Amino acid sequence: MNSPEQLPEHTLSFGSSDAQLENFTDSYVLFKETTRKYREAYEQLEAQFEFLNIRLEETNLELRKSLEEKDRVSNYLNNILESLSGGVLVVDPNGEITLFNQAAEVITGRTQEEVLGKPYADIIGLDAGRENTVLHTLESGNGLSNKEKDLKRSDGRRIPLGFSTSLVRDEAGRVLGAVEVFNDQTEVKRLEAEVQRTHTLAALGEMAATVAHEIRNPLGGIATFASLLGRGMETDDPRRHLVKKITEGIGRLNRIVTSLLTYTRPLRLNAHRVNLIDLVEEATAFFEIDLERTRQDIVVERSYPEDELICRIDPEQFQQVILNLLQNATQAMADGGTLTVQLYLDTTDTPCGVLCIRDTGVGMDDDVREKLFTPFFTTKEDGTGLGLVTSKKIIEAHSGHIRVESQPGAGTGFFISIPQ
Numbered sequence: 001m002n003s004p005e006q007l008p009e010h011t012l013s014f015g016s017s018d019a020q021l022e023n024f025t026d027s028y029v030l031f032k033e034t035t036r037k038y039r040e041a042y043e044q045l046e047a048q049f050e051f052l053n054i055r056l057e058e059t060n061l062e063l064r065k066s067l068e069e070k071d072r073v074s075n076y077l078n079n080i081l082e083s084l085s086g087g088v089l090v091v092d093p094n095g096e097i098t099l100f101n102q103a104a105e106v107i108t109g110r111t112q113e114e115v116l117g118k119p120y121a122d123i124i125g126l127d128a129g130r131e132n133t134v135l136h137t138l139e140s141g142n143g144l145s146n147k148e149k150d151l152k153r154s155d156g157r158r159i160p161l162g163f164s165t166s167l168v169r170d171e172a173g174r175v176l177g178a179v180e181v182f183n184d185q186t187e188v189k190r191l192e193a194e195v196q197r198t199h200t201l202a203a204l205g206e207m208a209a210t211v212a213h214e215i216r217n218p219l220g221g222i223a224t225f226a227s228l229l230g231r232g233m234e235t236d237d238p239r240r241h242l243v244k245k246i247t248e249g250i251g252r253l254n255r256i257v258t259s260l261l262t263y264t265r266p267l268r269l270n271a272h273r274v275n276l277i278d279l280v281e282e283a284t285a286f287f288e289i290d291l292e293r294t295r296q297d298i299v300v301e302r303s304y305p306e307d308e309l310i311c312r313i314d315p316e317q318f319q320q321v322i323l324n325l326l327q328n329a330t331q332a333m334a335d336g337g338t339l340t341v342q343l344y345l346d347t348t349d350t351p352c353g354v355l356c357i358r359d360t361g362v363g364m365d366d367d368v369r370e371k372l373f374t375p376f377f378t379t380k381e382d383g384t385g386l387g388l389v390t391s392k393k394i395i396e397a398h399s400g401h402i403r404v405e406s407q408p409g410a411g412t413g414f415f416i417s418i419p420q
């Protein structure tokens with residue numbers, strides 16, 4: 001311990017003057033005091049540093065938590081966006097796409113990579129008019145709600161779109177961009193058209209039934225008088241030819257009236273479990289007998305599964321369907337060809353027995369294909385235009401479904417599926 005207060009008296013007693021000593025002692029005390037102050041200050045600083053460190057750590061923790069929370073919320077929102085069945089796209093104030101969810105990809109046929117950062121006008125296009133786009137909302141500030149427009153997909157297909165738009169703002173009210181939410185309305189439109197068609201058909205059917213009944217009675221009368229007229233004539237009487245024409249005309253009218261009544265009459269099914277293979281083969285064989293007599297230029301081919309194909313079916317009505325389709329197929333092959341009758345089990349959805357009747361005939365263009373199931377639509381001189389509508393009605397009464405595949409000049413295939 002060499003601190004000056006504790007120095008022994010004798011060390012101070014020689015050489016130096018008193019004033020010098022006093023000076024030195026004062027300086028030393030001052031130095032000592034200063035050091036103490038510094039130490040105190042240092043300790044204070046240390047404590048403060050410790051405190052700040054703890055605060056910093058706390059703040060860091062809070063920050064991390066809030067970031068995690070932010071991530072969680074953003075993931076959550078993203079998941080919602082991605083799982084929405086409606087398309088959602090967002091554009092920034094420059095009209096460039098900044099968000100494009102999965103449904104938007106499906107509806108437009110474009111991928112996120114393709115569209116993000118690209119101008120809306122380049123991707124979605126302005127065909128529907130600028131006033132029907134999110135750009136209009138961006139420019140005018142006015143949102144659009146529940147509007148409709150057509151969209152040209154990336155594959156060129158046009159689809160009806162239902163859409164709404166609105167501005168996106170931050171908390172301070174600044175415009176960050178605009179959002180467009182849209183839905184593919186194809187199925188809705190199809191159903192609307194179907195409902196419309198059903199209404200028309202119902203009205204048409206009612207009228208047709210009345211007319212058919214009204215025609216039947218006088219027709220019966222004409223037939224009776226014509227046959228009476230013919231009976232009184234000699235075999236070589238030239239007027240017999242006229243009577244024959246009348247009888248033929250009556251026959252045709254009668255067929256039309258009968259098909260009309262079949263078509264308009266409410267269907268009552270007498271369905272039971274039958275092996276579709278037996279049923280189809282029976283009708284085909286029956287038809288073939290007639291064909292062999294009249295159309296040697298047509299070859300009939302069959303393709304049946306090995307196992308039986310059991311469905312609940314009204315055999316009589318279903319045979320009518322098969323005969324209608326076979327007849328159409330042969331009529332489509334005026335220059336001969338191949339008629340294929342195929343049966344198989346389709347298990348892709350609900351298990352269904354499928355009957356496919358295919359020909360190598362003239363086929364159909366879009367126009368014919370669209371009108372195929374419209375009553376009285378025919379392209380034949382002596383057609384009634386009731387064969388397919390009646391068939392469709394019978395198939396639908398079996399909870400079945402009929403569809404067609406056909407190209408002009410490339411033949412036609414009708415597919416009928418009946419749930420097992």
Ligand code: ADP
Binds near residue numbers: 363
């Ligand atoms: P119809 O046979 O009395 O004309 P359908 O209802 O059976 O009436 O057929 C309607 C129309 O559909 C036919 O006139 C024809 O134009 C078209 N069609 C039906 N089946 C075929 C087929 N296999 N190939 C080409 N066209 C067909």
Ligand code: MG
Binds near residue numbers: 388
């Ligand atoms: Mg027909």
